[in-house]
Amino acid sequence: MSVMLSMSLDHRSKKVYSGAEGHIRKALLKACGFVDEELDRPLVAVVNSWTNIVPGHVHLDKIAEAVEAGIRMAGGTPLQFNTIAICDGVAMGHKGMQYSLLSRDIIAASIEIMNEVYQFDGMVLIGSCDKIVPGMLMAAAYLDIPTIFINGGPMLPGCFKGQKLTASKGLEMMFKAIMTSPPExxxxxxxxxxDYTYPGPGSCQxxxxxxxxxxxxxxxGIALPGSTTIPSVDARKLKAAKRAGMQIMKIIEEDIKVSDILTYESFENAIRVCMALGGSSxxxxxxxxxxxxxxxxxxxxxxxxISRETPLLCKIDPAGPYTIKDLDEAGGIPAVLKELEEKIYQNVLTVTGKTLGENIRDAEVLNREVIRPLNNPYHKEGGIAILKGNLAPEGAIVKQSAVDPKMLRFEGKAKxxxxxxxxxKAIVSGEIEPGEIVVIRYEGPRGSGMREMLWPTVALTASGLDKKVALVTDGRFSGVTRGPCIGHVSPEAMMGGPIALVKDDDIILIDIPDRILKLKITEEELKxxxxxxEPPKPRVERGILNIYSKMAGPTSRGASFLY
Incomplete structure (x- = not known):
């Protein structure tokens, strides 16, 4: 591709920066140091989320430099801006987590605003962590312009006294210390x-x-094949970022938009891959x-x-001993897709300009313990199950791949x-008994912003109760969570859902194989x-969280409030 590529009349930016009026706008970009030769080329947004206080994003400045180099090599001009980015791990266990989910929509809105003001011809999204990636993809889908995603890569596992450490293992060890040792x-x-759990940059392991x-x-199909599992510190990550920068120019010229890639079939593929991986709920x-x-x-x-149709092929932490680094060495996502090829739509378009089937034609599985074959899976069903019943008429979610087989069916008294x-506080002080079901409510989108209940679940695991006690909530869970933890109970308590009506010592039935979540009281008693x-007083009465609590949609439709 020529390094002197100029804008065609069809490019979005040409409509804003050409002619007499265009020069008026260009004048302000020239004040930033750009010259006409740069501004006459296709203008590509490099949408970064760099910050020095999120480990998954602390190195994204280097990723952005590589993306920009790729764009320039292919004849475009990169223009960079940032979104906000929070670390859910830092937000855990205090009011900060109330802001986590709503930040997804704020990120999407910030990208929409910048793109509509500057009228970029395409964009490369650079992110890593929990709400940043879906927020970026929401914006990409809304704007429907040529887009490629590149991530910062997973963090390497830590090592403590000869033991491999991941986020889940480290947190469990820390909570065990809280619960079994004197405070000092x-x-x-x-x-x-x-000092050893998180050894460097990258998304948790x-x-x-x-x-x-x-x-x-x-x-x-929105990221280049094999790019997302490359560890953050591997030079292959910078090379992938350069290729993403070069490839965005190709799909701009071919006018491949997000809607050409993100089709119903591609979403089905993504769900199926998630089920095979045992991914986050x-x-x-x-x-x-x-x-x-x-x-x-x-x-x-x-x-x-899809979960019922898709075997669990991977046991990656917290469900098993492997990390994303192991998945990468086993062939990465192309190898998983190859193993699933008879179950996926192969003719969908991707950012390579080729179909998914063409992308994975030569892929192979390099470690059969990390990625099992279809005829010898870890489990006959996928990682996530949807439960329903009188306690969750609109549904609830469990990551069944991280539940001990003995706990797939469980009945107990509510606490x-x-x-x-x-x-x-009750878990740490030893107030929870084996056979009970911990019910945490008013933690849905309109109750608290839908916090993740990570600390209570880790505390249960650290106390040895993860195979003796279940947890049910209208909140959600971190991907780190394991055990019989049922989340996203809908309708939520703040909206008067049945979970608001549960009392201590009520009997609750959890039947994951049969997809049942039932409060064992009569319909008359429930009425x-x-x-x-009566609904409780809102926890927050001002600011963005107050707006979210009034506008958030149901969890069954994504709990969005701006889109």
Whole structure:
């Protein structure tokens, strides 16, 4: 491709920066140091999310430099701007987590605003972590311009006293110290473990939400094949970023838009890959929020149908011993797609300009323990199950791949809490008994911003109760969570859903194989309780969280409030 490529009349930017009026606008870009020769080329947004306070994003400045180099080599002009980025791990366990999910829509809106003002011809999205990636994809789907995604890559596992550490393992060790050691000794132990759990840049090491969403970008066709599992510190990551910069110029010239790539069939492919990987349950929030921008409906029933049809091929942390680095060495997402080729749509278009089938033609699995064959899976069903019943008429979600087989069917007495903080205090102080079901409510989108209940679930695991106790919530979970943890219960408590009516010692039935979540009281009793129920006072009465609590949609449709 010529390095002197100039804009065609069809380019978005040409309509803004050509002619007499265009020179008026160009004048302000010239003030930033650009010259006419640069501004006469296709203008490509490099949408970064660099920050020095998120490990998955601390190195994205280097990724952006590589992307910009690729764009220039292919004849374009890169123009960079940033979105916000938060680390869910830092937000855990305090009010900060109330802002996590809503940040997804803010990120999408910021990208929409910048693109509509500057009228870029295409964009390269650079992200890594939990809400940043789906927020970027929501914007891409809404804007429907040529787009490629490149991630920062997974973090390497840590090592502590000869033991491989991941985020999930490190957190469990830290909470075990809190629960079994005197305060001063616990702090000393935790401080030492904290030096080794996260050894450097990158998204946390397992198949948590960040890596799940990045891997699904390949399955969707919006990221280059093999790019998303490359570790953050590997030189291949910078090479992939350069190739992404070069390739965006090709798809701009070929006018390959997001809607050409993100089709209903490609979303089905992404869901199927997630089920085979045992990916994060948060995809049930994020994929519908993305697809809806293109008028594509992804009902909960579709996730469950695909999960029942798709064997679990991978046991990646927290469900098993492997990390994303191991997945990369086993062939990455192209190898997983190759193993699933008889079950996926191969004729869908991707950012390579080729079909998915063409992309994976030569892919192969290099480690049969990391990626099992279809005829010898870890489990006959995929990683996520959708439960329904009188406790969740509109559905609830469980990551069944991270549940011990003995806990797939469980019945117990409810222990009810109206906030994450109350539940965590009870778990840490030893108030939860084997055979109970911890119910945490008013943590849905309109209750608290839909926080992740990571700390209570890690505390249960650290106390040895993850195979003796279940947890049910209208909140959600981190991808780090394991055990019989049922989330996204809908309708949520703040909207008067049945979870708001549960009392201590009520019997709850969890039957994952049969997809049942049932409160074992009569319909008459449930109706009587509903008559007496009154919504609690909103936790926040000002600011963006107050707006979200009033406008957030149901979890079954992505819990969005701006899109």
């Amino acid at each position: 000794e616990a702090e000393k132990i935790i401080k030492e473990i904290s 397992g198949m948590y939400t960040a890596n799940t969403m990045c891997c699904l970008c390949e399955a969707l 948060n995809i049930v929030l994020h994929l519908p929020a993305i697809s809806s921008q293109l008028g594509i409906n992804l009902p909960l029933e579709l996730f469950d149908k 009810v809490f109206d906030s994450e903080e109350e539940s965590l 009587e309780r509903k008559k007496k129920w």
